[in-house]
Each structure stands twice: as C-alpha cells, then as structure tokens.
Amino acid sequence: MKYYAIIVAGGSGNRMQTETPKQFLLLKNLPVLMHTIKAFGQSDTQPKILLVLSKDQQDNWAHLCEEFNFRIPHEVIDGGKERFHSVKNALQTIEGDGFVAIHDAVRPLASKTLIDNCFKAAEVQGNAIAAIQSSDSVRMLRDKKTSALKRDEVYLVQTPQTFSLSILREAYNQDFANHFTDDASVVESVGYGINIIEGERENIKITYPIDLELAELLLKN
Template identity: 30%
Template sequence: MQYDVILPAAGSGKRMGAGKNKLFLQLKEKTILIHTLQVFEEDSWCRGIYLAVKDTEREVIEALLQTHGITKVKAMPTGGDERQHSVQSCMKEIGQGEIVLVHDAARPFITQSIIHELAEAALEKGAAVAGVRAKDTMKRVEAGVIQETVDRSTLWMIQTPQAFRFDWLKEAEDAAERDDFLGTDESMLVERQGQSVHIVESSYENVKITTKEDLVFGEAILNQRIGG
C-alpha cells in the first residue's frame, strides 16, 4: 500500500497572533511543520509529500527540510488564497495516483496507525476521514437563543487526514472549480458528487494547533509521548 499526502501550508495563522506562520513556531525545539512532516517521512506507506506554500516562505521551508532530513517532499507549489485551491495545485503536481491524503500541516500528533486505517478504508470504500465523537452537549442556536438540544450520538468532530481514491478527489476538485463552489473541506467536495464518505475513529490528541492554548496542549502531548 502506498499513498501521496498533501499538506496545505500557506495559511496565515491569524488566530495564533504570533506575527508569523504558526507552522514555524516550535514545540520541543522543532517547528510544528517538521513534527508533522516527520510522521509521513517515517511512514513506509508514504510515497510522496506535496506542500502548498507561500512564495515568501519557500526558502525558509527548504532550509528546514534540509536541516531535518526530510526527503519525501516531491513538490512545493504556490498555495492559493483558499485551502481548496492549494489542494488542487498539489493534485496537479501529483498528476496521477491511487490513494491521496489531505492533512492539516498544523496537526503534528497524527499516528501511523490512524493514517493506515484511513488509507485502507479509502482503497476499499473510496473515501474516509478521521474524526472523533462529540463529547459535549450540543445545542442549535439562533440569534443567541437555544433552539434545540441536538442528539450528540450522531455527531462527529472531523479532523484530518482525509483520504480518497485519487480519481474521486480529482473529479470533485474539478467539479468545484467548474461550478465556482468553495467547500469547507475535501470531504464536502466528494459528498457533493454523491459519493459516500466513511469515518475512521481518530484520537482527541490529533489536535490542530490554532491558538496559544493549543501550544500548551501540544507540549503536554509531547511530554507524555517522550516521557519528558
């Protein structure tokens, strides 16, 4: 089994308030980006990594790859204004393949076991995404007033990676471009084509580093994993 993985890495990270791309912030003396890349670099199933980047950050990222021995990055196309456009740029660089994963570059704690479950599910069923069950009571709210309590037993919080047969995602991306449709994630684009997307249960540790509080959580996860 082999897959290619797309990492959109051209975001602004405004919610972090760090004054720079949050992927360059450090956890345990390595950047968030390198932590994420190393998961795929060390996975024998990973055929290639495709990074969508800002042109102004290309040299910095190239230096990080060389310093940390990241060899599986096959291309670094310029990222678009939206995640969807960045993913499409990477799809064009891949050209053709069997299984493709899309993963948030700011989720450094994904494990190989979950990645492999997703790749196998995508091969068998066409599309699968990582997710965790909603833990909190969920309410539907309009204009600041609760309208109803939603049954959380059917609700999942969706993460990445999201895994697809290459042709399924390409068809969905092409259709979205043709229709000038902007989705919230790749799963939404594939669902829009009438395809079924399956869930692979992930871990609550697979957090996306978005705020300063997430950095604290990330440090705690690393400390637990390395016994620090």
C-alpha cells in the same frame, strides 16, 4: 498502488497572536510542520509528500530545513487563494491512479496508525476521513434560536482525509464554493457519501496558544 500525502500549510499566525505562521512555530524544539511531515514519513505506505505552501513562505521553509537539517523527501507546491485551490494545485502534479491523504500542516500529532488506517479504509471504501465523537453537549444556532443535537450523532472532523485519486479529480474539477470547509465537503458536493473512521483525541489542530502548550505536554507523554 501509489500513495500520496498533500499537506496544506496555508495558515497565518493571527489567532496564535504571533506574526509567525502557525506551521513554523517551534514545538519541542522543532517547527510544527516538520513534526507533521515526519508522521507521514513513518507511514507503512510511504506516500510521496506534497507540501502546499504560499510562495512568500517558501524561502523561509527552505532556510528552516537547512537550519534543522530536515531531510525527509517532499515536494513544495505553490499554494492558492483558498484551501480548495491549494489542494487542486497539488492534485495537478499527480499522474495516474492511487490514493491521497490530505492533512492539515498544523495537526502534528497524527499517529502512524491513524495515517495507515485512513489509507487502508480508503482502499476499501473509496474514501475515509478521521473524526471523533463529540464528548460535549451540542446545540445548533439557527435564526437566533438554539436547539439541542444528539451528541452521539455529532462527529468532530479531523484530518487525514483520504480519497482515491479518481474521486478527488472529479470533485476538484468543479468551481470553488464558500461552503467547502474541508475536502470531504468538496467530495460530498458531487454526490459521494463520506465514510468516517475513528480519529484520535491527541490529533489536535494548532490554532490558539493553548493548543501549542497542550501539544508540548502530549509529546512529553
């Protein structure tokens, strides 16, 4: 069986209040993106790592790899206009069958166990996405009115999101739509049910400055 990891690194630094893209910010003296790639490099499945990066960031990444002596094997793929197009570009470089984990570049704390569990579950069920149950009360806003939702029925979606290649190819053969917020929504739109496995509270997404501070604390522990 062949395994792949598509790491999508198209983010900017806007919400981090910095000109440096989030994936290149330092976390415990190493760029965030390197922590993310290392997590997949430690997986039992040893997936081929495909890093999707916009063309204007690829030289910077190459320089960072030299500066930090980063040698984990990976292939750099040109990013697209939207995340959808970036993932599609990576898929087009893969031949044959297997399983693919798609992961946010700015989720650097995903554990080896979580990655391995996602691959194992996808092998059995065709797909598996990491998600955690909401610990907060949740309300939905619609037509300027709010209503309470049952929080034990609400899950916060993370990555990795792992799929068989046959399912992904079918899903990404369609045209882009604005309601595609993640890979699961792309796959669901062609008729597949989505399977959830338990994610990790520590598997945070680096979006705001406080997230980077929290990640530093989690790594120290």
